[in-house]
Amino acid sequence: MAIMDIKNFSFTYAGALTPSLKKINLSIKKNSITALIGPSGCGKSTLLRSMNRIHDLYPGNTYDGQILLKNLKNNKMENILDIKKENDFINLRQKVGMIFQKPTPFPMSIFDNVAYGLKLMGLKNKSELKDRVEIALKGSALWEEVKDRLNKPASGLSGGQQQRLCIARAVAVKPEVLLFDEPTSALDPISTGAIEELIVELKKDVSIAIVTHNMQQASRISDFTAFMYLGDLVEFDKTENIFLNPKEKQTEDYITGRFG
Amino acid sequence: MNRLLINKIVLWLSILSALIGLGFLAWILITLFVKGLSSLHFNLFINDLVNGGLRNLIIGQFELAFFASLVGIPLGMVAGIYIQEYGRGRYASLIRDLSDIMVSAPSIVIGAFVYAIAVKPFGGANGYAGVLALSIMMIPIIINTTDSMLSLVPRELREAGIALGASKYKVIFDIVIKAAKVGIMTGILLSFARIVGETAPLLFTSETSSYFNMNLSEAMPSLTVSIYNLANEPEQSSRDLAWAASFILTIIVLTINLTGRFITRKKG
Amino acid sequence: MEKLFQKLSFASASLVLVLLVGIFITLFHTAKPAIDEFGTHFIVEPAWNKEIQLDIPSNQSPTIKETIEDDETIIDEDDEELLNDSDDIIVDEDDEDISNNIKTTKTIFGGLVPIIGTLLTTSIALVFALPISMGIAVFLSQIAPKNIATPVGIAIELLAAIPSIIFGMWGLYYFAPIVANLFGGYQVSLLTAGLVLGVMILPFMAAITRDSMNTTPDVLKESAYALGATKFEVIKDVIFPYSKTGIIGSIILALGRAMGETMAVAFLIGAVYSIPKSITDPTISIPVAMAVNFGEASGLGENSLFYLGLILFVISFVIISIAKFYFLKKKD
Numbered sequence: 001m002a003i004m005d006i007k008n009f010s011f012t013y014a015g016a017l018t019p020s021l022k023k024i025n026l027s028i029k030k031n032s033i034t035a036l037i038g039p040s041g042c043g044k045s046t047l048l049r050s051m052n053r054i055h056d057l058y059p060g061n062t063y064d065g066q067i068l069l070k071n072l073k074n075n076k077m078e079n080i081l082d083i084k085k086e087n088d089f090i091n092l093r094q095k096v097g098m099i100f101q102k103p104t105p106f107p108m109s110i111f112d113n114v115a116y117g118l119k120l121m122g123l124k125n126k127s128e129l130k131d132r133v134e135i136a137l138k139g140s141a142l143w144e145e146v147k148d149r150l151n152k153p154a155s156g157l158s159g160g161q162q163q164r165l166c167i168a169r170a171v172a173v174k175p176e177v178l179l180f181d182e183p184t185s186a187l188d189p190i191s192t193g194a195i196e197e198l199i200v201e202l203k204k205d206v207s208i209a210i211v212t213h214n215m216q217q218a219s220r221i222s223d224f225t226a227f228m229y230l231g232d233l234v235e236f237d238k239t240e241n242i243f244l245n246p247k248e249k250q251t252e253d254y255i256t257g258r259f260g
Numbered sequence: 261m262n263r264l265l266i267n268k269i270v271l272w273l274s275i276l277s278a279l280i281g282l283g284f285l286a287w288i289l290i291t292l293f294v295k296g297l298s299s300l301h302f303n304l305f306i307n308d309l310v311n312g313g314l315r316n317l318i319i320g321q322f323e324l325a326f327f328a329s330l331v332g333i334p335l336g337m338v339a340g341i342y343i344q345e346y347g348r349g350r351y352a353s354l355i356r357d358l359s360d361i362m363v364s365a366p367s368i369v370i371g372a373f374v375y376a377i378a379v380k381p382f383g384g385a386n387g388y389a390g391v392l393a394l395s396i397m398m399i400p401i402i403i404n405t406t407d408s409m410l411s412l413v414p415r416e417l418r419e420a421g422i423a424l425g426a427s428k429y430k431v432i433f434d435i436v437i438k439a440a441k442v443g444i445m446t447g448i449l450l451s452f453a454r455i456v457g458e459t460a461p462l463l464f465t466s467e468t469s470s471y472f473n474m475n476l477s478e479a480m481p482s483l484t485v486s487i488y489n490l491a492n493e494p495e496q497s498s499r500d501l502a503w504a505a506s507f508i509l510t511i512i513v514l515t516i517n518l519t520g521r522f523i524t525r526k527k528g
Numbered sequence: 529m530e531k532l533f534q535k536l537s538f539a540s541a542s543l544v545l546v547l548l549v550g551i552f553i554t555l556f557h558t559a560k561p562a563i564d565e566f567g568t569h570f571i572v573e574p575a576w577n578k579e580i581q582l583d584i585p586s587n588q589s590p591t592i593k594e595t596i597e598d599d600e601t602i603i604d605e606d607d608e609e610l611l612n613d614s615d616d617i618i619v620d621e622d623d624e625d626i627s628n629n630i631k632t633t634k635t636i637f638g639g640l641v642p643i644i645g646t647l648l649t650t651s652i653a654l655v656f657a658l659p660i661s662m663g664i665a666v667f668l669s670q671i672a673p674k675n676i677a678t679p680v681g682i683a684i685e686l687l688a689a690i691p692s693i694i695f696g697m698w699g700l701y702y703f704a705p706i707v708a709n710l711f712g713g714y715q716v717s718l719l720t721a722g723l724v725l726g727v728m729i730l731p732f733m734a735a736i737t738r739d740s741m742n743t744t745p746d747v748l749k750e751s752a753y754a755l756g757a758t759k760f761e762v763i764k765d766v767i768f769p770y771s772k773t774g775i776i777g778s779i780i781l782a783l784g785r786a787m788g789e790t791m792a793v794a795f796l797i798g799a800v801y802s803i804p805k806s807i808t809d810p811t812i813s814i815p816v817a818m819a820v821n822f823g824e825a826s827g828l829g830e831n832s833l834f835y836l837g838l839i840l841f842v843i844s845f846v847i848i849s850i851a852k853f854y855f856l857k858k859k860d
Contacts, residue, residue, distance in 0.1 A: 052423060059348060094425040116426075173424065
């Protein structure tokens with residue numbers, strides 16, 4: 001069952017002569033992890049960032065096709081590319097969250113960081129906020145480490161902890177989809193391992209799309225893998241098929257390290 | 261070997277230059293201390309100029325700078341936010357460049373401008389004109405620092421806020437400005453230090469007064485303008501007073517300036 | 529709320545443009561009577577607030593003019609009252625419709641002396657400050673170890689933070705006598721003002737030049753050192769060429785700022801309306817002319833002051849823009 005469906009999606013950056021994405025067709029299955037892999041410049045981040053329309057921060061981009069998100073209330077697939085109103089954008093981003101490559105703790109306390117999205121949603125009740133923050137931090141395997149210093153600035157945390165904080169922050173608003181843009185490439189191996197474990201845990205509650213330039217990571221944690229090259233989706237299949245039995249030669253060449 | 265000799269000479273010349281620069285600073289500061297301290301006594305802070313003191317001048321100068329800040333800081337910050345966060349292309353670039361140019365604009369010209377619009381039509385020197393002149397000088401500086409400090413905040417931080425569903429202005433106020441807080445604070449302090457030491461914009465706008473006055477609709481006592489007047493008076497007592505005033509002014513300006521730098525280094 | 533803030537911030541930003549245009553228009557408007565009266569001749573006219581004989585319409589013989597000039601002194605005193613009566617008595621000297629010239633004198637204003645004063649003081653300041661500020665920049669950027677460069681850098685920047693009126697005080701009572709001792713002539717003079725102006729722009733030029741030099745990529749410097757170059761050679765052959773535009777930009781920017789400097793120059797230049805015959809003579813600059821005369825000026829005198837202000841504003845704007853756009857482009 002697909003929670004997001006990308007149909008014939010093309011994307012051109014402002015001022016660019018050629019599109020960065022060409023007629024991509026891809027679906028994200030509910031409660032699964034889909035990895036987007038490919039060499040630098042293949043468009044995987046561009047695709048990910050289209051899925052929560054964060055490109056709209058920067059004017060002048062053009063796109064075509066559809067990106068459908070399942071509305072869990074009425075089970076209908078709605079095209080998020082039609083969204084124009086501020087409120088609808090806010091709604092979208094509360095349903096489709098994003099974690100970035102560089103950990104981005106806000107300049108506030110650990111508690112306030114995690115509570116930020118909740119407050120945006122209008123949650124004011126202090127005890128409810130406390131509960132939700134605790135649940136989110138537990139869900140990100142961070143609670144034990146920070147429970148005694150929730151009021152301290154988030155900047156005091158280590159890189160791996162900061163990234164887990166960002167995950168807690170995103171998870172607190174109970175999104176349907178989480179987009180991870182190379183979440184561990186700025187972290188050391190131990191933190192990377194912890195976050196990978198966390199992501200696998202999370203798929204019980206959210207559907208996940210992850211961009212990674214680390215093939216081993218993709219093969220470790222993802223259920224489905226999409227291999228992209230120069231703006232095209234070359235192959236999309238179950239992860240074990242992509243890695244053990246790729247259909248396209250390009251995929252095979254990338255997997256075996258002949259380029260990239 | 262000639263090369264090494266030239267190198268050594270240049271080395272020493274540059275050290276000499278640094279010493280000359282520092283020398284001038286030391287010379288000026290020592291002069292201020294010697295002349296200022298010797299004319300300094302407690303009564304200066306109790307009496308107004310009419311009685312040979314500096315009280316009204318110090319208060320007046322601060323009042324002018326304070327109100328100028330009240331106008332200049334919010335306007336400058338919001339404009340700086342526009343340029344960095346909302347600006348699309350050419351118009352924002354234009355404003356940024358114009359603001360940068362205005363930072364170096366001659367202060368006397370700004371005084372003349374304010375004279376024409378806020379003094380002449382209203383019948384004479386008044387504090388509002390002085391405040392206006394100082395805030396016109398302050399705004400471009402604040403725009404500049406706000407713009408620069410905001411630009412240092414990484415792009416991803418904004419995106420993370422948007423990705424959580426925050427609207428742009430919430431991202432700016434809750435996240436970006438907070439992240440740039442220290443730098444912006446420093447910019448504000450440095451620009452306050454700058455305008456509190458200005459003379460030319462006040463010369464024919466709020467002028468000065470020997471009497472205690474906090475009413476902005478009249479001429480405002482000004483430490484800087486009075487130093488100019490006192491220095492031009494023939495009496496030795498006026499000159500001494502001018503030195504005491506100069507000393508106090510410099511202490512004020514340098515203290516605020518150093519405070520601004522200090523908070524940056526601390527949070528650095 | 530979002531929309532409201534967008535509009536508000538746009539309005540604030542536009543304030544800059546409004547101000548700039550407003551300043552220009554106001555200066556121009558207030559200067560206009562003087563502009564109409566004197567035209568561009570203002571720039572080369574050395575007289576300020578001087579009463580002269582009106583030129584009788586040009587088809588008259590020169591001899592008549594001479595006769596009247598002999599009587600000039602007598603007429604002057606009487607005519608002062610006429611002049612002060614009302615502004616519309618002043619006759620345009622090209623006005624040939626009035627065959628009976630009732631008015632025989634008028635007051636002319638010319639900006640030549642302040643303009644020359646401004647240009648000369650600024651030049652002296654630059655010549656004095658350039659080598660020293662280059663030296664300081666080299667010291668801070670290339671020679672001093674970090675734990676010396678930082679405090680020295682801050683000290684130099686503090687020099688820039690000192691209010692200009694303080695430079696005036698120190699300059700007048702401590703620096704001027706020394707200059708007069710060394711060079712002769714007057715204490716308040718073109719030279720003294722220029723030199724103190726130089727001390728004022730010194731930190732500014734040093735800081736921008738230092739920053740410019742610091743943008744030189746390390747790899748470039750390292751390559752030169754690796755070839756055995758001395759520090760001086762690296763500075764001369766790698767750093768200077770690389771930061772050349774920034775350095776020139778800092779010079780031009782300092783020029784723009786120095787032109788507008790008022791208080792220090794007001795203390796030190798003498799405020800005398802004559803073209804200096806020697807560098808140690810007193811003279812006047814545009815900002816000082818404005819500062820000193822504003823209180824008393826009225827009518828055409830005031831218009832002329834604004835004319836001067838307009839000239840200063842435009843020239844500063846142009847110079848600073850040139851510095852910014854051609855030389856100080858930020859390398860992205």
